[in-house]
Each structure stands twice: as C-alpha cells, then as structure tokens.
Amino acid sequence: MTKKGRLSARRARTAWVFLLPSLLVLLLVAAYPLWRTLQLSFFQVSILQFPLKPSWVGLDNYKSLLADPYWWISLKNTAFFTIISVILETVLGLGIALVVNTRFSGRGLMRTAMLVPWAIPTVVSAQMWRWMYNDVYGVINDLLMRVHLIAHPLAWLATSRLALPSIIAVDVWKTTPFMALLLLAGLQSIPDELYEAATVDGASAWQQFWRITLPLLKPALLVALIFRTLDALRVFDVIYVMTGTNPTTMSMSVYARQQLVDFGALGYGSAVSMGIFLIIAIFAAAYLVSLRVEID
Amino acid sequence: MKAFKFLAVASLAIAIGSATMAQGVTLRISCGAVGQELQLCTDGAQAWAEQTGNKVEVVSTPNSTTDRLALYQQQLAAGSSDIDVYQIDVIWPGILSDFFVDLNDYVSPDLVGKFFPRIISANTVDGRLVALPWFTDAGLLYYRTDLLKKYGYGAPPTTWSEMAKMAAKIQAGERQAGNASFWGFVFQGKAYEGLTCDALEWVFSHKGGTIVDDKGDITINNPNAVKAIEQAAAWVGKIAPPGVTSYQEEEARGVWQAGNAAFMRNWPYAWSLGNGKDSPIKGKFDVTVLPKGGSDGQHAATLGGWQLAVSRFSKHPKEAVSLIVYLTGYNEQKRRAIKGSFLPTRPALYKDADVLAANPFMGKLYDVFVNAVPRPSAQTKQKYNQVSSAFWTAVHNVLIGQTDAATSLRMLEQQLKRIKGRGW
Amino acid sequence: MRSRSLISTLLFYLLLLIIFVYLIFPFYWAIVSSLKSPNELFETPVRYWPAHPRWRNYVDVFTQQPFGRNLLNSTIVAGMTTFLSLVVGSTAAYALGRFRFAGKHTIFYAVLSVAMFPQISVLGGMFVLVRSLGVYNTWWALILPYMIFTLPFTIWVLTSFIREIPRELEEAAFVDGASPLQVLRIVLLPLMAPGLVTAGLLAFIQAWNEFLFALTFTVDNSARTVPVAIALFSGASQYELPWAQIMAASVIVTVPLIVLVLIFQQRLVSGLTAGAVKG
Numbered sequence: 001m002t003k004k005g006r007l008s009a010r011r012a013r014t015a016w017v018f019l020l021p022s023l024l025v026l027l028l029v030a031a032y033p034l035w036r037t038l039q040l041s042f043f044q045v046s047i048l049q050f051p052l053k054p055s056w057v058g059l060d061n062y063k064s065l066l067a068d069p070y071w072w073i074s075l076k077n078t079a080f081f082t083i084i085s086v087i088l089e090t091v092l093g094l095g096i097a098l099v100v101n102t103r104f105s106g107r108g109l110m111r112t113a114m115l116v117p118w119a120i121p122t123v124v125s126a127q128m129w130r131w132m133y134n135d136v137y138g139v140i141n142d143l144l145m146r147v148h149l150i151a152h153p154l155a156w157l158a159t160s161r162l163a164l165p166s167i168i169a170v171d172v173w174k175t176t177p178f179m180a181l182l183l184l185a186g187l188q189s190i191p192d193e194l195y196e197a198a199t200v201d202g203a204s205a206w207q208q209f210w211r212i213t214l215p216l217l218k219p220a221l222l223v224a225l226i227f228r229t230l231d232a233l234r235v236f237d238v239i240y241v242m243t244g245t246n247p248t249t250m251s252m253s254v255y256a257r258q259q260l261v262d263f264g265a266l267g268y269g270s271a272v273s274m275g276i277f278l279i280i281a282i283f284a285a286a287y288l289v290s291l292r293v294e295i296d
Numbered sequence: 297m298k299a300f301k302f303l304a305v306a307s308l309a310i311a312i313g314s315a316t317m318a319q320g321v322t323l324r325i326s327c328g329a330v331g332q333e334l335q336l337c338t339d340g341a342q343a344w345a346e347q348t349g350n351k352v353e354v355v356s357t358p359n360s361t362t363d364r365l366a367l368y369q370q371q372l373a374a375g376s377s378d379i380d381v382y383q384i385d386v387i388w389p390g391i392l393s394d395f396f397v398d399l400n401d402y403v404s405p406d407l408v409g410k411f412f413p414r415i416i417s418a419n420t421v422d423g424r425l426v427a428l429p430w431f432t433d434a435g436l437l438y439y440r441t442d443l444l445k446k447y448g449y450g451a452p453p454t455t456w457s458e459m460a461k462m463a464a465k466i467q468a469g470e471r472q473a474g475n476a477s478f479w480g481f482v483f484q485g486k487a488y489e490g491l492t493c494d495a496l497e498w499v500f501s502h503k504g505g506t507i508v509d510d511k512g513d514i515t516i517n518n519p520n521a522v523k524a525i526e527q528a529a530a531w532v533g534k535i536a537p538p539g540v541t542s543y544q545e546e547e548a549r550g551v552w553q554a555g556n557a558a559f560m561r562n563w564p565y566a567w568s569l570g571n572g573k574d575s576p577i578k579g580k581f582d583v584t585v586l587p588k589g590g591s592d593g594q595h596a597a598t599l600g601g602w603q604l605a606v607s608r609f610s611k612h613p614k615e616a617v618s619l620i621v622y623l624t625g626y627n628e629q630k631r632r633a634i635k636g637s638f639l640p641t642r643p644a645l646y647k648d649a650d651v652l653a654a655n656p657f658m659g660k661l662y663d664v665f666v667n668a669v670p671r672p673s674a675q676t677k678q679k680y681n682q683v684s685s686a687f688w689t690a691v692h693n694v695l696i697g698q699t700d701a702a703t704s705l706r707m708l709e710q711q712l713k714r715i716k717g718r719g720w
Numbered sequence: 721m722r723s724r725s726l727i728s729t730l731l732f733y734l735l736l737l738i739i740f741v742y743l744i745f746p747f748y749w750a751i752v753s754s755l756k757s758p759n760e761l762f763e764t765p766v767r768y769w770p771a772h773p774r775w776r777n778y779v780d781v782f783t784q785q786p787f788g789r790n791l792l793n794s795t796i797v798a799g800m801t802t803f804l805s806l807v808v809g810s811t812a813a814y815a816l817g818r819f820r821f822a823g824k825h826t827i828f829y830a831v832l833s834v835a836m837f838p839q840i841s842v843l844g845g846m847f848v849l850v851r852s853l854g855v856y857n858t859w860w861a862l863i864l865p866y867m868i869f870t871l872p873f874t875i876w877v878l879t880s881f882i883r884e885i886p887r888e889l890e891e892a893a894f895v896d897g898a899s900p901l902q903v904l905r906i907v908l909l910p911l912m913a914p915g916l917v918t919a920g921l922l923a924f925i926q927a928w929n930e931f932l933f934a935l936t937f938t939v940d941n942s943a944r945t946v947p948v949a950i951a952l953f954s955g956a957s958q959y960e961l962p963w964a965q966i967m968a969a970s971v972i973v974t975v976p977l978i979v980l981v982l983i984f985q986q987r988l989v990s991g992l993t994a995g996a997v998k999g
Contacts, residue, residue: 012821014900019827022812022871029868030834033845040844047373047844048678050394050608096739099732110736112981113743119977120747121929121947124970128750131963135539136477136551139749142766153477155539158485160696163542173746178922185918189884223880227835227873234838237931243542246487247689248696257840261366262681264391266844273841280836288829333958355940358951359958363935370847370936378857378939477764545959550762565959574759602958 034277040270047264054267061271071272073247074255075279081168081239081251082232088172089228090221093179098213100180101187114177122174126241129170133157133242160248167242167249171235179224186220187213226287233280252276321612322351323619325381326368327604336636337383337623344622350615361385361489368392372607380610381620384427386418386601387489387673390680393421396605400425402617411624411641418670419603421677426605428624429641431632433600434668435497435586436661438552438560438570442580443470456501456527456587459559463535466558475556480535482548483561487692490544492671492684493598494561495691498524500596500669502589507687508672508712512720516687517709524589525701529694541695553577561586563600567657568637583657585664599668601639633658639665676720686711747974754778754967761963777968786941787969790949794973797859797945798927801866802920808867809874809919810912814904816875817882818890828879835872839932842868850937861937862945866930870923877922881915882908917984925977946973 041061045054065071100110117125132139133156141153156166190213198208214221236253243249245258256276260269325341328334334356341352355378357364365388371379372395384392400408400423408416408425415429437459439452443466453459463480470478484490500506504521508514532540537551545562552560553569555576560566564583571578585595604620606613622628629645632638634654643666645651652659673680690708694701753761755773781787815821816828846865855861885908893903909916931947938944950969953962 008820011819015815015819015821015824018811018815018819018900018904021808022831022875023827025808025864025867025871026831026834028849029846029865030837030842032849033842034837036845036848037841046678047369048391048394050372052373099736099739104732104736106736108982110740112978113740115925115981116747116974116978117743119925119929119974119981120750120970121931121950121973123931123947124950124966125746127966128746128753128970130542131753132746132749133542134547134550135537136479136556137554137762137764137766139766153539155537155542157542158539158696160698173742177743181918181922185914219880223876226832227876230836234836236838236840244486244488245685245689246692248698253838253840256838258685260840260844261369262362262685264369264678264681270841270844273838276838276841277836280838281833284829284832284836288832353940356952358935358948359953359961360951361958363951367935370843371939374847374851376851376856546961546963549959553759554762554764556762556764563959569758569960572758574757576759 037270043267045266078251096180097183122237182224320349323380326355327383377609380616389426390673390677398424427603431638434597436583452584481559482557485541491688497596514712522701599670777964794945797862801927802924805870805874813878817879874919877919
C-alpha cells in the first residue's frame with residue numbers, strides 16, 4: 001500500500017468514528033421502532049387485548065391493504081394534497097425569498113414575520129384556522145364578503161369541493177416561510193458580482209432570474225423540495241384537527257392513526273404505515289437519483 | 297410471558313398492599329383536563345385521602361376524547377402502573393375491558409343497584425363490571441322561548457318535522473328582520489363520534505333501532521333508519537347552516553349562543569354557559585327532550601357520560617376501588633351536581649332538594665336521563681370504534697349529498713358485516 | 721424614468737404588504753381572540769378589535785394552569801434536543817461533507833430515510849423504548865425521540881454547509897498537525913456558524929411544537945410541554961373549549977420564538993451571506 005492509500009484508509013476510519021454517535025442515536029430512535037413496525041405488519045394483533053395475542057398472518061395485511069378502498073382514497077387525497085401544496089409553497093416561497101433578498105427598509109420585520117406561522121404549534125394553528133373558517137361566525141367569510149369576493153358565506157370545511165383546498169391553504173400558510181427560509185439561504189450564497197456583470201452586459205431582470213438565479217439556486221431548491229414533499233406525504237395534524245377522519249380529506253397518516261389508535265389494529269395499522277413508508281421511499285429514491293450529482 | 301409477569305406482580309402487590317394498608321398508599325387518578333372539572337375531581341380525591349390516610353395524585357388528561365383514549369391505550373398496553381384509576385367514556389368499557397379489574401369482586405350488588413341500571417349495563421362486559429358510573433350526559437333539544445312565542449308557538453316541537461317547520465318559519469322571519477346569519481337548527485354534523493350520537497337519536501326516534509341490537513345483530517339497514525337519515529340530510533343548507541357538517545359541540549354552541557339559531561341539539565353543558573352573565577340569550581331559552589320521529593315515533597337521547605375504572609396493573613387495587621366508591625357515592629355526586637352541574641348517576645339524587653334547587657332542569661328531564669339510549673358499545677366491544685366510524689362516515693356521506701340514505705345504509709350493512717366477521 | 725421607478729417601488733411595497741398581511745393576519749387574529757370575552761368570540765358580524773380587551777385571559781393562563789412549568793419543560797427539552805442534534809450532527813456532517821469512504825452514499829440515504837418515517841407509526845416502538853430506558857415522563861423521554869426528526873435534518877443542512885467552505889483553511893491546519901476533531905472545532909465550526917444557527921433554529925422550532933410524542937411519553941406536569949398543556953385546556957366540561965385562553969397561551973408560546981429569531985437575525989443574515997465566500 002502506498003502512503004496515499006494508508007492515509008485514505010485512516011481518513012475513512014476517522015469518518016466512521018465521526019459518524020458513530022449519529023448512527024447510534026438513529027439506530028436507537030429510528031431503526032428499532034421501524035423494525036418493530038415491520039414485524040407487527042405480519043401479525044394480526046389488537047392493542048386492546050390483554051395479554052396480547054398476536055397471530056402470524058404473513059402477507060395478509062398487505063393483501064387487505066391493496067383491496068381496501070379507504071387506503072386508495074387516502075392515497076389519492078394525499079397525492080392531491082402533496083402536489084398542490086408543494087407547488088404552491090415552492091412558487092410562493094421563492095417569491096417571498098426573492099422579495100426579502102432585496103434591500104428595503106423593514107426587511108428585518110419581514111423576516112421575523114416570515115417565521116411567525118411556522119412558530120405557532122400546528123395543533124393550535126389548525127384549531128385557529130378551523131375557527132376562522134366557520135361558515136357563520138368565521139372571520140374569513142366576513143373578510144371576503146367585505147371585499148365582495150364572495151356573495152354568500154361559504155362552508156369551507158363542510159363542502160367536499162372546498163375542504164381539501166381549504167386545508168391546503170392552511171398548510172401553505174404554515175410552511176411557505178420554511179421554504180422561503182431555505183431558499184433565502186441559497187439566494188444569499190449567489191455572489192452579487194454575477195448580477196453586476198450581467199447588468200453591465202445589459203441582461204434584463206427577467207433574464208437574470210432565469211440565467212443566474214434559478215440555475216444557482218437549484219441545489220437549495222431541490223433540498224427544499226425534497227423535504228417538503230416527504231413532509232407533505234405524511235401530513236397528519238392539520239387534516240386531523242380540521243376535518244378528522246372524514247374520507248373526503250383523510251390522508252394516509254390519518255388513516256394509519258385511525259387503524260392503530262382508534263381501532264387498536266396494531267398489525268393492520270403497521271402494514272398501512274409500511275405502505276406509507278414505501279411510497280415515501282420511492283419518492284426519496286427518485287429525488288436522490290436526480291440529486292446524485294450534487295452529493296459528490 | 298409478559299402477561300404472566302404482570303399478573304404475578306399485580307397479585308404480589310395486592311398481598312403487600314393489604315399488609316401495609318395502615319401506612320397509607322399513593323394512588324394516581326386520571327380525571328378531567330383543567331378548570332372546574334379538574335378542581336372538583338381534585339377536591340373529591342383529597343377528601344377521600346384525608347378520610348382514609350392515603351395519598352392521591354391527580355393526573356390531568358387531554359381535553360380531546362380521542363387523544364385521551366390514545367394515551368390510555370399506550371399506558372395500558374404497556375402494562376404501566378403509573379395510573380391506578382382511569383376516568384373513561386361510557387363507550388370505552390367494551391373497548392378497554394381487558395385492562396380493568398372486575399368490580400363485582402370488590403363491591404356489593406347492593407351498591408351497584410343504587411345506580412341507573414342502563415348505565416350499569418353499559419359498563420358490564422361479558423358479565424364483568426368494568427367501571428362505576430360517575431356522571432352522565434344525554435342529548436337535549438335547546439329552544440329559544442322568546443322566538444317561539446314571537447312566531448306564535450305555545451310549546452316546543454314534539455316531532456322532528458314539526459321542529460323543521462318551526463325552524464324554517466323562525467329563520468325566514470329573523471332573516472327578514474335583518475339578521476342574515478340566522479339559522480333554524482344547529483347540531484353536530486362533523487364526521488366524528490358526535491355525529492354517531494346525533495344520528496343514533498334520529499334513527500332510534502324513528503324506531504330504527506341502535507345500529508347493532510342487544511344480541512349483536514346488525515339492524516341499521518331498515519326503512520325507518522333510511523327515513524330518519526334522509527330527513528336530517530334535508531335540513532342541511534335549508535334550516536341548518538351548510539357548514540353544520542363540519543360542526544362539533546362548540547361550533548354548534550357558538551352559533552346558538554350568539555343568538556343565531558332557534559334550536560340546537562347539544563349536551564347539558566351548554567345550559568349553564570348559555571345562562572352565563574354576559575350571554576346574549578340568557579333567560580331566553582329552555583331545554584326539552586329531543587323530538588320523536590313522527591307521531592308514532594319515540595323520544596330518544598344518546599347516553600353520554602364518564603365512569604371510573606381501576607387498572608388491573610394498579611399496585612393498590614383495594615384502595616383504588618375504595619376511592620372510586622367514594623367518588624361515585626351519594627354525597628360526592630351531590631357536591632359535584634351542585635357545584636358543577638354534573639348529572640348524577642344515582643336516581644335518588646334527582647329527588648334531592650338541594651340538587652334540584654341548583655339545577656331545575658334536572659328534575660324536569662329525569663325521564664330523559666333514565667331512558668337515554670346507549671350506543672352499541674357493550675355488544676360490539678373492541679370493535680365499537682370501527683362500527684361507530686363506519687356509521688358516522690355513512691351518515692356524513694348522506695348529509696353532504698354524496699349518496700342517498702338507502703344506498704349508504706345498504707353499504708354500511710355490508711361493511712359492518714365485514715367488521716363483525718365471525719363475532720364481535 | 722423616475723416616475724416608473726416610483727410606481728415600481730410602490731408596487732413592490734404593495735406586494736410586501738400583501739405578503740405581510742397573509743403571514744401575520746392569523747397571528748393577529750389569535751391576539752384579537754385572546755382578548756375577547758367568551759360571548760364576543762361567537763358574535764356576528766365579526767368584531768376586528770374587542771370592545772373591552774380582556775387581559776385577564778393572560779393572567780388566567782398562568783393562575784389556572786402550571787403554565788410556567790410547562791414553558792420551562794419546553795425550553796429545556798427543545799434546547800437540549802437542539803444542542804445534542806448540533807453536537808452529534810456536526811461531526812456526522814463533517815464526515816459526510818469532507819471524507820471519502822465506502823458506504824458514504826448508503827449512510828446518507830439511510831439518514832434521509834429516517835427523516836421520512838411517519839411519526840404515528842414509530843409511536844408504539846418508541847413507547848416501548850422510552851419505558852425500557854426508564855426515562856418515561858422525564859425530559860429525556862422527549863429529547864431522545866425528538867432526535868428522530870431533528871438529527872437527519874441537521875445533518876443534511878450542515879453537510880451542505882460544510883461543502884461550501886473552502887478546503888484550503890483546513891488543509892493548512894492539517895499541515896500544522898491538528899487532529900480532525902481540532903480542525904472541526906477550531907477551523908470549521910466558526911465558519912459553519914450560519915448553518916448551525918439555521919439548523920438549530922429549525923430543530924428548536926420543531927421540538928418546541930411537537931405534540932404526539934409529548935402527549936404519549938409524559939403523564940404529568942413534571943415533563944409536560946406547552947403544546948400538550950394547551951391541548952389540556954378545557955372549560956367547565958369536556959366539550960367546552962376555552963378559546964380565549966387557548967389563544968392567549970398560543971400567543972405566549974409564540975413570543976419566545978419570535979425573540980429567538982430577533983436575537984439571531986443579525987447572525988442569520990451575515991452568516992448566510994458569509995457562507996457564500998467562494999473557495
């Protein structure tokens with residue numbers, strides 16, 4: 001072995017030592033519970049029985065999952081929620097980041113305001129929005145009627161057509177700032193000289209956005225996108241608080257909770273959880289493949 | 297294996313517990329969330345502790361019933377002895393029965409006989425008495441006395457269709473008078489347990505049964521039930537706000553208490569709040585029994601309320617039982633009825649002059665509370681939540697106009713059969 | 721030329737105003753609701769400022785509830801979670817961002833996959849874990865489980881930050897005979913400050929707001945955090961929601977986070993830009 005080879009072997013060892021604490025923690029708090037969930041998904045077992053009487057059912061839970069109309073409904077709802085909310089959050093987040101990135105008086109105030117929606121606990125903000133959405137005494141109907149956008153009060157959460165979009169609006173409100181913050185970090189890492197040079201060359205602001213900002217923002221954008229997509233795919237609190245287990249809005253995680261907690265179906269609920277996990281894993285893999293270049 | 301260990305520990309603990317009784321033990325009771333309910337529980341538990349020389353710690357639990365059930369399940373499934381006495385919903389004895397001691401082993405039949413028989417049977421699962429009733433609840437019809445008079449009605453409605461007619465007339469009149477936000481009737485229409493309660497009242501009042509009958513047979517797919525659900529669906533958007541299908545108790549009370557509804561279906565808690573100091577409707581409303589489903593129908597009110605149960609993992613079951621016997625006793629229930637308007641679970645208290653002086657409506661509605669209809673939790677046991685969820689989803693689909701009642705109930709029957717499988 | 725720039729400035733500020741209102745209005749509404757009397761909450765037409773602001777709601781939160789203790793618990797739990805995530809995460813990020821070794825990608829994906837598991841489905845296993853570690857109903861019962869979502873994110877953010885830092889500085893330090901740990905501590909950490917602030921702030925907020933684990937792994941006020949405490953609020957009966965008090969409590973818990981952002985603002989801005997210095 002050359003000196004260089006020994007050196008890289010030593011560096012690899014150092015790397016593993018540095019990784020060790022994180023890996024240990026993650027094994028403990030993630031791998032173990034995940035393993036347990038996987039195991040349970042092959043059993044039929046109710047949390048409500050004492051003592052627990054698990055019976056091995058092999059892949060039966062997964063077979064029932066595929067035949068379960070509510071699973072497919074919740075999958076459809078989740079897909080709709082994810083696609084719409086992630087698109088809106090990315091576009092709005094980018095807009096806000098661009099605006100906040102320019103110099104203007106009151107920028108500090110704006111940046112603080114950005115974090116407010118994110119800072120309110122979801123369990124509370126979802127309740128708050130439910131209150132604001134009320135068709136009789138809710139402030140949203142009142143506001144929209146004052147500015148003549150609607151003629152009659154709408155029943156936001158009670159109309160099948162409006163319920164999921166209304167929930168998406170809440171999620172967008174809550175997580176756009178998070179998106180904007182991640183993108184802002186990316187934006188601020190783009191050196192000013194590039195824009196100065198482009199301005200000298202006579203490029204318009206629009207051209208500068210497409211030619212400089214967007215390409216250089218790509219890594220930050222992808223990171224933000226991945227985290228938002230993965231988060232949106234397991235959306236729980238906001239839907240659970242606002243409309244409960246109603247099939248018109250139920251997400252996959254809400255359905256998993258209904259099985260695990262409300263019905264005490266540990267086995268089937270675990271299979272639902274593994275289903276969610278698999279779907280998210282496919283998305284993650286797809287993203288990572290497209291991101292591979294960035295990691296190296 | 298694990299179970300054996302717990303049992304061994306538990307029985308050992310019983311032995312030790314009785315040996316050291318004189319020195320006093322520390323119990324943990326889970327009751328109430330915060331506010332008055334928690335305060336009353338704490339006072340009651342402390343009084344017992346002083347009398348018996350033991351100690352009690354009160355553990356407050358989430359306000360939301362589903363959160364509370366989730367917490368209990370985790371605790372109990374892990375065999376945790378952190379909590380000795382659990383406050384449980386009237387529909388939970390069937391769900392959680394495996395985790396509680398059989399009170400028949402501890403208390404005399406004589407004592408059990410002092411409670412409402414209907415609530416005792418709701419607490420009895422496979423012959424085991426799982427919990428003692430602490431306070432009860434039942435659905436009521438709230439109505440605006442001033443508005444009924446204004447529109448020429450001498451008495452509250454006795455049937456649902458009569459109620460709908462009155463509601464429509466009052467609503468039209470009040471809107472003409474300038475209140476665009478006025479509605480005839482509000483109830484709990486969100487897809488959750490509250491809708492099961494409301495819909496059970498509609499169905500039962502039309503003589504449509506209780507979803508699953510006492511023998512465990514599925515009875516929900518019948519013409520009377522279809523009629524009842526159809527009737528309710530017709531209210532939405534007409535006399536009830538379109539948003540009612542997203543309402544829980546508080547949303548309904550919000551519309552009602554601001555003076556924006558003529559009728560409301562709700563629990564007794566809205567009584568004292570509506571008569572609060574600054575309430576716009578103070579003194580302008582009354583409560584009565586919910587209407588019948590047609591002239592040949594019957595009155596129906598869904599049974600609610602809370603019970604006290606002793607965990608099988610408790611290290612001091614004897615003391616724990618003594619605590620719940622005290623808390624559900626005559627004097628303690630009387631104190632709670634007077635101070636907090638909690639509805640007693642002992643018939644004798646409805647004849648108690650002090651209780652009636654503090655809560656005049658209790659005497660008047662005695663029949664409602666005695667005859668309250670239990671949800672089918674005792675027969676469907678651990679599958680109750682599945683049954684209820686299937687039921688409220690089916691009803692909700694009709695209320696929001698996605699299907700008609702006949703189709704929905706037919707599909708519900710199929711679904712319930714699948715849930716039932718070979719037995720509940 | 722000048723009038724056009726005036727118009728565009730005006731439009732720009734109008735846009736700002738719209739964004740600002742969209743972000744802030746619900747919080748404003750929380751404040752308004754927290755000052756209303758129970759009956760005013762349901763009033764129609766809606767009132768945009770209470771007739772008689774009821775500051776008593778704020779006092780009630782502290783007098784009718786051990787809310788001070790809940791705030792302390794939340795601060796310690798969120799603070800410790802953030803601290804541990806940053807300490808453990810920064811060494812991992814250093815390894816992933818700077819070192820070449822077999823299995824690096826696998827590790828990276830594995831870490832990411834942890835971040836995506838739905839919380840509800842690890843609940844059961846986590847409960848068993850928490851009990852067997854004997855930390856049930858303590859701060860540790862929350863700090864450890866919270867690492868499942870704060871740690872992967874921290875590692876991710878810090879890794880991308882480390883990659884942005886020029887190698888020359890480190891290499892100079894290695895030549896001077898420093899160990900990798902010293903390099904990380906003395907050379908890299910100061911340069912990573914903006915990344916640490918960003919990742920730390922995000923981890924803190926996540927831990928501060930978490931509900932499901934906090935509900936399940938605590939049983940009384942010795943460890944109970946603020947979101948759970950708020951969920952416990954009830955009125956005289958189980959059905960009543962003391963809305964004004966809930967809103968008052970929400971305003972109170974949001975304020976520390978706003979203060980945090982204000983404190984770290986300068987650091988956040990200058991730091992984020994400093995990270996852009998090209999290598």
